[in-house]
Amino acid sequence: MAPPPHSPRPRRSGPSILLVLVPLAVLILVAVSVGSWLQYTERQAKDTVHTAGSRAADRVDVEAAVQSVDAAAGELVLRVRVGPRGALGEEGGAAPVADLSLQTSVATLSDLEFEAHERLAPKDLRVAMAGGSISDYPFDTYDTDVEFRAVLGGKPVPVRMLFSNADPLFSVSVTPPPSDQEAVVALKLSRSGSLLAFAVFMMVAMWALASSVLLGAWYLTTRRQGLVWPALAWMAATLFALAAFRNTAPGTPPIGCVMDWFAFFWAEAVIALCLIVVVTFGIRTALRAADTQLA
Numbered sequence: 679m680a681p682p683p684h685s686p687r688p689r690r691s692g693p694s695i696l697l698v699l700v701p702l703a704v705l706i707l708v709a710v711s712v713g714s715w716l717q718y719t720e721r722q723a724k725d726t727v728h729t730a731g732s733r734a735a736d737r738v739d740v741e742a743a744v745q746s747v748d749a750a751a752g753e754l755v756l757r758v759r760v761g762p763r764g765a766l767g768e769e770g771g772a773a774p775v776a777d778l779s780l781q782t783s784v785a786t787l788s789d790l791e792f793e794a795h796e797r798l799a800p801k802d803l804r805v806a807m808a809g810g811s812i813s814d815y816p817f818d819t820y821d822t823d824v825e826f827r828a829v830l831g832g833k834p835v836p837v838r839m840l841f842s843n844a845d846p847l848f849s850v851s852v853t854p855p856p857s858d859q860e861a862v863v864a865l866k867l868s869r870s871g872s873l874l875a876f877a878v879f880m881m882v883a884m885w886a887l888a889s890s891v892l893l894g895a896w897y898l899t900t901r902r903q904g905l906v907w908p909a910l911a912w913m914a915a916t917l918f919a920l921a922a923f924r925n926t927a928p929g930t931p932p933i934g935c936v937m938d939w940f941a942f943f944w945a946e947a948v949i950a951l952c953l954i955v956v957v958t959f960g961i962r963t964a965l966r967a968a969d970t971q972l973a
Contacts, residue, residue, distance in 0.1 A: 720871050724843060730854035731826075731861030732836030736764035738828040739771075740780065740861060744843045744850060745802070747867060749812040749820070750932065754845075754867070756803040756824065758790065766830055772797050776831030783825035783862075794831075807867065815931035816869045816877035825862040837861040847873050847929050873928050880927060881941035887916055888945035895952035898960070904967065905960035913953045920945060 731737075741759040748754065760780065761771040768775055773795050780790040787804045809821035828837045839861030843850040851866040869877070891913050898906060924942045931937060 716871060716875075720849075723849060724846070726842065728841045728852040728854060728863060729838065730841065730863050731838040733838060734764075734836040736766050737836040737838050738762050738766060738774075738778070738780075738830070740826050740828075740837060740839045742803075742824060742826075742839055742841050744845050744848070747807075747820075747845050747848045749807075749810075749815075749818060749929065752807050752820075753787075754805050754807060754822070756786075756805050757800055757844075758803055759800045760790070760792065760798045762798075762830070766835060768795070769797075774798070774830060779829040780837075781827040781829065783823050785822045786824065810867075812932055813935050815929065815935040815937060816874050816927075817936060819866060819868045821864070821866055823862065823864045825860060827860050839863065846870060869929070877927060877937055880923065881937055883923070884920060884941040884945040887920060888948040891916055891949045891952050895956045898956050902963045903960070904963040905957070910953065910956065910960075913949060913956065917946065917949045917953065920949065 731740075739761040741761070743757050745755045745757050758780075760778070761767065762774045762778065763771055766775060767773065774792055776794045778792040778794075780792075782789055782803065785806045785808075787806065790801055790803070792798055805822055805824060807820040807822045810818045812818055824839070824841065826837050826839055828835045837860060841852060841863050847870055848867050849870045851868075853864040853866075854862065894909060894913070897903075898909060903909075920942070924938075927937065
């Protein structure tokens with residue numbers, strides 16, 4: 679008697695796959711759209727040039743751009759390009775007609791001096807910051823001010839400052855107070871949106887990894903699985919990988935910052951404790967199983 683023919687396997691219906699793929703595609707599209715908008719907004723903020731000071735025809739233009747912010751040292755590096763306009767300059771503003779001195783604010787660590795008829799080269803200034811601590815990373819903020827007063831040939835002349843920010847790790851809020859002869863801006867510096875988003879993601883990921891290790895330890899101990907070496911290797915690898923992951927945080931945060939106390943320290947403690955508990959229970963379970971076999 680011939681065996682009955684095998685019944686064909688049921689095919690998965692198309693709509694059931696579409697119910698998964700369509701929401702996934704929509705989620706990806708929304709994520710990319712939101713990310714593109716955030717990146718464009720941050721890029722526009724970086725490209726914004728703030729103007730402060732005089733608009734007289736005969737003036738000294740100062741282009742000041744933040745190159746880098748050293749939160750640990752409490753200072754920023756400002757690249758300055760100077761251009762005398764109108765009757766104050768020659769060679770199209772490439773050189774001053776007399777000795778030019780740019781006096782700066784108290785927060786700036788030095789003044790600038792330029793000789794008459796010499797081409798003006800860009801110079802870097804170090805500006806001290808106040809009002810914040812790097813231990814608040816990634817929520818630390820700082821305050822400072824940048825001011826320029828120009829003296830040409832021994833006489834004060836009007837100044838206009840064009841301020842911008844080129845540091846990708848910090849965003850700068852600029853407040854230009856009114857001034858006629860001087861160019862002054864008050865600055866408030868905080869971590870950039872992309873850095874803040876990544877730091878928050880790191881804290882969430884640390885807690886997620888610690889929670890997964892905790893669930894794995896609960897399963898192994900309640901089910902009396904003994905010494906499961908792959909699970910122990912995964913827990914130990916997570917313990918050390920988390921420290922390496924923490925060190926990838928942009929801006930080199932110091933040990934003991936907000937990110938550590940909010941997530942890293944506790945995640946490491948949970949993982950280490952779970953590893954110790956699993957090993958202890960695993961050894962006890964293995965010894966009991968060995969005693970049972972001998973009996």
